[in-house]
Amino acid sequence: MRLTCSSCTGETGGRTEDGPNEWLCLRCGGGLTPHLDDFRSWSDAITDVPGVGRYTSLLPVAEPEDLRSSEAALSPVESPRMAELLGVASFRFLPQSRNETGTFKDNEGVLLAAKCKEWELPSVCLHSSGNTVRAYQYYMERAGIVCTGFVPQASAYKCPTTAMGKSSVVPVPGNMADAAAAAIAHSKEDGALRLTPSQWKIEGKVPLGLALAERCADATRIAVTIASGYGPLGIERGILRARSAGLASVGDHSFELFQAEDAGLMASALRDGNEEIDLDDMVPPEIAFEPTLQSTNPNRTLPLVRQLVTKTGSRVAAVSSGAVEAEAGLLSEACEELDIPLDYATEKSAYICWAGLRQAALSGGLAASDRIVMIVSGSAPHDRLP
Incomplete structure (x- = not known):
């Protein structure tokens, strides 16, 4: 599956330019839409990579192995x-x-890690109440991307592994707004891309x-x-x-x-x-x-x-x-x-x-x-x- 821009895809030979944004074309700012192949049956649509990788042909990710997860x-x-x-x-x-x-956040974590690898991002950061940070930490580290996650102190128990390779989870005193502020500050200081896009x-x-x-x-x-x-x-x-x-x-x-x-x-x-x-x-x-x-x-x-x-x-x-x-x-x-x-x-x-x-x-x-x-x-x- 490819994400295509109706405004400029024809000028680029079908190549796409997506990024960690709200599914907007990086060339012209136009909206991106999925371009799907037609399949005769599920057996034609799936791969033998387990978990999320099974559905690579129906997801905007290039490499099935990057989507390997629990079947x-x-x-x-x-x-x-x-x-x-x-x-x-x-x-x-x-x-x-x-x-x-x-948790079910793994589906999101493995897909975003695969995309960040495609985008060649060296480091990312984010905030959440716990599960999202934990999943991103695991799959980003697997993809070779440094991930720093910020969680409210009260829900830090959801992240038993505060350090994993170069990735880490940082408990923040206060609530979700405080965790978000900490992620924003880290992004500015460290240069890590802060992941917030709803579409992804x-x-x-x-x-x-x-x-x-x-x-x-x-x-x-x-x-x-x-x-x-x-x-x-x-x-x-x-x-x-x-x-x-x-x-x-x-x-x-x-x-x-x-x-x-x-x-x-x-x-x-x-x-x-x-x-x-x-x-x-x-x-x-x-x-x-x-x-x-x-x-x-x-x-x-x-x-x-x-x-x-x-x-x-x-x-x-x-x-x-x-x-x-x-x-x-x-x-x-x-x-x-x-x-x-x-x-x-x-x-x-x-x-x-x-x-x-x-x-x-x-x-x-x-x-x-x-x-x-x-x-x-x-x-x-x-x-x-x-």
Whole structure:
């Protein structure tokens, strides 16, 4: 797959000039769009490189080996037990905690590392609540790129390896805004490119949508927790991209999107029809129920998530800590039986998602004919990480 500029690609013989920006042409500033080959079947579209590398022909990356990651993380796991508890036709986990660094951020990390290698960047920096920094650190270091990540002190426990080769994770006193300020200062002082582009973050979740298109084409509902919404936006992009390439893909479907109650501003904005979220309301609690779901930039994605929710008939709901705690033991037990690593103490995202689904089932929001895929976006225990 190539990114092409409608304004100047014809003048350059089809060569592209993308970069770590909002998918804008580096020559003329025009918007870049994917140029897809047509495929007769999935067997023609995939490679034998495991994980994200399997879908290189459908991603804007030149070298499949640079996208090598965990195949198991993109392989759905059936759970008749969970289907019965929800009263639905089928239930599958997409076990993202089987990724190398234990979360679904690996898809984004491996793709951005591959692109930064193509762009010949020697060093990068970023900020996050933890998981993104950890994934970027791992894959950037693998690609030979120095990565410095900044995380709020309160969520530094999500990054057990503060140093990896020349890459490092730096805890910052304060909140996400303070971590962002530290990353900006480091970029100015060190010359490392600060990674912030939304389009590439969305693209980093496309492999999940491609895996669902190939392996769960009968899915009717996709369940995942969200912060700013990059996850479902990327998943939907992957589903539509497979379809555009002439491949079998997920048919009519909707998303069940969940947030912790203390991070439910996206859900509130969509429910109330707000055009934007007041940043004064974005101050996270001193001790967040799940720091991973705290965000500093939802207004960038709010209109996109609104379009997705409207188009697919999806729902965004906040889930109380009490509901999560009541369901935690059941999900831990089910995942242990299926060898899906999960750790409530490290991250509660998957537990929030499951509690949200149980909430939906009890309120009559799920149908007996539903085929649900739940993205396990929670973390693996630290003793299973590199």
